[in-house]
Amino acid sequence: MKALRLKLYQQTACYKKPFAFKVSETYPLPPHSTVKGMLHAILNAKELIPMQISIQGSYDTLVTDYQTHYFFKTEKTEEFALTTDGLGISREFGNITTMPIYTHMLYDVSLIIHVGASDDVLSELEERILKGNIHLSLGRWEDLVRIDACEQVEITIEDEEIILEQNAYVPNEILGETEHFPYSLNWTYRIIDGVRVWDKLKVGYVQPGSVVYCEEGLLLDPDGNGVFFPNPK
Numbered sequence: 001m002k003a004l005r006l007k008l009y010q011q012t013a014c015y016k017k018p019f020a021f022k023v024s025e026t027y028p029l030p031p032h033s034t035v036k037g038m039l040h041a042i043l044n045a046k047e048l049i050p051m052q053i054s055i056q057g058s059y060d061t062l063v064t065d066y067q068t069h070y071f072f073k074t075e076k077t078e079e080f081a082l083t084t085d086g087l088g089i090s091r092e093f094g095n096i097t098t099m100p101i102y103t104h105m106l107y108d109v110s111l112i113i114h115v116g117a118s119d120d121v122l123s124e125l126e127e128r129i130l131k132g133n134i135h136l137s138l139g140r141w142e143d144l145v146r147i148d149a150c151e152q153v154e155i156t157i158e159d160e161e162i163i164l165e166q167n168a169y170v171p172n173e174i175l176g177e178t179e180h181f182p183y184s185l186n187w188t189y190r191i192i193d194g195v196r197v198w199d200k201l202k203v204g205y206v207q208p209g210s211v212v213y214c215e216e217g218l219l220l221d222p223d224g225n226g227v228f229f230p231n232p233k
Contacts, residue, residue, distance in 0.1 A: 007149035024103040052116035052229035056168035060108035161213035171230035180204025
């Protein structure tokens with residue numbers, strides 16, 4: 001089978017965890033739904049495109065940023081949340097309130113992402129990315145992405161164990177005894193009785209140096225990188 005392999009770099013990134021309000025905590029790697037959203041934006045997709053995603057990567061350190069967040073008390077207001085700090089101007093808000101929030105950010109992020117989809121989708125993704133005339137961010141809008149490599153590669157099934165060279169999300173069904181941090185990550189959602197219900201991906205966050213093996217074989221790209229496509233639950 002073929003997959004589109006992306007090598008990405010971000011100077012800083014925050015892949016915010018759901019329900020992290022007072023502190024913007026970040027996942028150690030971008031969750032699959034975040035990557036899927038970026039890929040759909042590249043394609044200008046108006047509907048869900050079937051695809052599989054494998055995510056692995058590394059970062060240098062985690063830093064903390066201190067930000068002021070603005071919250072609106074009412075649905076409609078003529079007030080505008082424009083900061084005047086340092087200008088010697090005093091403003092008072094009636095319908096807007098502020099709260100200081102710590103934001104966790106990963107610094108010096110490198111990612112390898114494999115995308116499995118139909119040949120037409122992979123070719124269109126590759127063409128649009130290589131044109132280079134699009135704004136790419138992953139996480140927050142300001143978390144810009146640099147594309148270091150974009151190419152279609154052949155994926156093979158090999159009956160051998162691999163030693164991870166970087167962090168990776170590995171599906172539960174092939175984790176075995178491998179040490180990991182468990183995650184239940186959002187993938188896609190359905191509306192049931194007006195409520196958004198998420199399909200989840202059960203994965204383990206596995207660190208470099210860990211051995212991964214599956215009796216049924218592992219997917220590998222030409223450089224020996226594992227390709228871990230989780231199935232939604």
